[in-house]
Amino acid sequence: MSNKGIIDIFINVESFRNIDLYYQGLYYIQIQAFQENNTQKNFAVPIHVNNSIEGAFTFHSILDPQINYQNSSYLTKVFMIKYSDEIVKMNETIIFQIESYLYSNPDLTIEAELFFTDLGGDLSPESLAKFMNNPSTNTIFSKVGSSTFKCVDWKFGLNQFCPIVFHDTYACVLYITIHTILLDYIFRTDSQELSSTSQISHSLFPLCGRYVQDENIERVFKDYIMNLATCCNKIRRLVKRILKNCKTLGQNGAIKHSLKPPITFDGELPISKCFTIRNKKKVTRLLLNEKREVAERVALVRNELERVLKCFSGEMSRYLEEKYHDKVRNLSMEHIYREVQIGELNIVSEANHLQSRTARAYRKSLYSAKKDTLEAYNVRIFAPEKLAILFEEINIKSGELIDPWKAKWFCNTTVSSERHLFVLVHGYMGSGYDMKTLKDVLILYKPNLLVLISESNEKHTEGSIADMGKRLANEVIAFIHSLPEHVTVSRISFIGHSLGGIIIRAALPSLLEYKRLMYAYISLASPHLGCAQFSNILVEAGLWVISKIRNSVCIQQLTLKDCLSPRHCFLYDLAKTSKLQFFEKVILVSSSQDSYVPFESARIEIGLECPDTFQLEMADFIATNIRQLHRINVDFPIKPGLISDLHGRAAHISLLDNQSFLNILVYRFADFLNAR
Structure with missing residues (x-):
């Protein structure tokens, strides 16, 4: 049965x-x-x-x-x-x-x-x-x-x-x-034939004899009839809302609805008290009759939904889209552990080794409970076992944290003449294609963005970082000049991965004419303080071999070996002339699972255990006058035993292609995507 x-x-x-x-x-x-x-x-x-x-x-x-x-x-x-x-x-x-x-x-x-x-x-x-x-x-x-x-x-x-x-x-x-x-x-026997009333009665009340008790009637009524009515009323409310919205817009003439009032079961008495009989078979008949009446109402509402979808498909989509973005934003914020500090920026910090354990425990709780997720979710992004967990430290010089959010930001497809330009810059020995997933995610949520994927330094990342910065600056200037006359760049933001974050900083002195437009600087695992110290000996050995075989100026600069004195190295000079104060928001993203780039270097921090004096000076130079700084540690659900995980590459690359992380990042900083 x-x-x-x-x-x-x-x-x-x-x-x-x-x-x-x-x-x-x-x-x-x-x-x-x-x-x-x-x-x-x-x-x-x-x-x-x-x-x-x-x-x-x-x-x-x-x-x-x-x-x-x-x-x-x-x-x-x-x-x-x-x-x-x-x-x-x-x-x-x-x-x-x-x-x-x-x-x-x-x-x-x-x-x-x-x-x-x-x-x-x-x-x-x-x-x-x-x-x-x-x-x-x-x-x-x-x-x-x-x-x-x-x-x-x-x-x-x-x-x-x-x-x-x-x-x-x-x-x-x-x-x-x-x-x-x-x-x-539908009630069927094991041979798939429709069941008789007697068989249905036995199925609904399997532990009862000839007579049924009140609690059994209440259970069957709730499980079958109340749930049916609840579903009916839920669809009815949605249909009524869409028709009301369309009426407000003057579009209601396309369809006449015949929605009946919602299904209610009035009275203070339990449903069992409304039945004067307790014979199992007779009670079953009464319940089936009640079910039949509710099902007829469901059929009417179902037909109304079909008609509304046919006439007002766009209105339905827009109404539910706004609710969707609100829900995803709320869920994204639940996957972020935040700490806000008002006042001077702390550049000496003690590593928090509990964050990775916290992330694993949180993922496990979501997976076991199957809660805190969308009713319908993309498994590549929202499945609990795929979630990236973020630990964010926010430092504001003065005032209070303003964290605006409007779902309409992602729903508005109106093309404006004022555009926000995002410049995406790849890392060492990379290419523009490395940034494609990030670009696609940005354009998915905000079609009105201008996105420039830098290609000027492809096949040139062995040379001087200063030269790379000049090439990037020239590329940005040429792109802006190539835009149609009716398009105005109202904001410029930069996102750089690994070496790309350093190249952006090197380009800023050549972009002073656009200083007033600079809005956000986001670096993804960029070694701002260099790569003098590594947690992975394989990576350190690999960079040494590359610098020797290829005679890489860039690697020498990143490892602070381009001069005898660290205070004469390129990265030290770049820190002294830092232009990050041009930006309203500075976001430094890194992962403690990443062994390609030293964790503290990517966060512009110095470890409490052994701070080097010249790196402390570099961190102080860079951090001076930054108005709002976000440091984010991302914990990825990386499976142990992966070859790429042995030398920390998995986390380094995940900052570019992990859909869960990119989705959370966009919703967290949704206000950054606006033209103003």
Whole structure:
């Protein structure tokens, strides 16, 4: 005997946005929904597709959306992408249905896969016409990306905005909303036949004889009828809210609703006191009748939701998107341990060895409790075992910490003439591609940003850091001058990884004309005080070999061996003429798991145990007059035993490509992304 809930899963596909797709061509997304238990998958069955944008052929609508019943998947319409930051309006809703045990089955998985073809390099109108006449998507399209979401607490009504993000070469995002509705219950025998009232009675009250007790009636009523009514009312509130918003905007004429009042069970008496009988079979009939009436109301609300998604897809997405960003911001802040200090900056500190242990314990508590997460979350970013944990120390010279936040910052897609320029600079022996993931994350949340990935020092990082700084400065000036006349740079911020953070500082004296625009300086594991001392002998030996074989001026400068006296070295002179006071905010990010760059050097700190006098002077030079300084130690969930972890490289690289960390960083400093 099995008692299952019948659940509809609405996935409303609102729009698609190109972040940084490298290839022009045709794209579509395949979506499946399923529950996974051990090695088995229970697929939700796609039953219907609503396509709100129907009509003549356009490049954004080459083939209509369809259902593939063979693998229980939904395929969005096929569309062409030709331009950067191109947006495709989708307005499609796929409805899946699944039968699920309500209290024992696992989470719901939503799996999206991105497919692409360039039609053999021929995207001419003739080639498109030939494809449309014989659309063999199975043979000419290749899967180029995937994204997986987990839905928790989804069986009694889930309504959430979800950005389905694809990364790497095919960086793009599909904006969807997910809605689940518990429609009814189905009772089957072990042979999958519908159960009789007598069988249902025994299933609902397995420990009762001929008569049932009050507490058993209360339990069944709560588990089956109250949960059904709760789900109905949750969807009803959402539909009513969207219709109210649309009415305010003057758009309500497109749909007339017939929403009935919410389901209530009035009275102070327990439901069991409303039953004058206790015969198990008769009580079962009464409960089934009550369930049937509630299910009829659920069906009406479900139909209203379908109509609203068809008419007001954009409004639904915008309403839930703001709530989504608020929730993610709150969750991100929960993953940050913060300490605020007002007054003079402390440059001599004692390492906190408990932070790593704290991070592991926190991750473990989240994983075991499955709490403090989104109802539907990207497993690559929000899964407890993937979370980066941040320990932030904030120093403000005077005043108080202002920590503004508005979800609308991430929802506003209005293009302004005033733009915030972010300059991203790679590290030693790196390339601009190293910064691509960071760029994609910035553009994902704030399309209006200007992002310059520096390429002027590719293949030149063996030389003098001063020369690298001049090349970077010239590159920034040339980029600003190349902008259209209607675009005004209102802020300039820099993010440098490893050596890149030092190159930025070396470029600042050549960028004095833009001093008033400089807003934020962010270094990711940059050795501001040099690399004279290492915690990993393998790294130290490797740098010594490189400096000898390649005759690397840069390595000599970073290890403070470019002059006989440390006080005549390049980094010491750079510290004496530091220009970090130009910036309103300075953020120094590092990881105690990183052995490539000395931890204290990346934080502009001196260890309490053995401070070197000249490094103490360097730290003092750099820190002088910084108005607001953030020091962040990032703890990554790095699996022990990885080869890259033996010499600390895993954490060093994770500062550039760990999705959890980059997501938390963007939400933590969301106000930095604004143009003003």
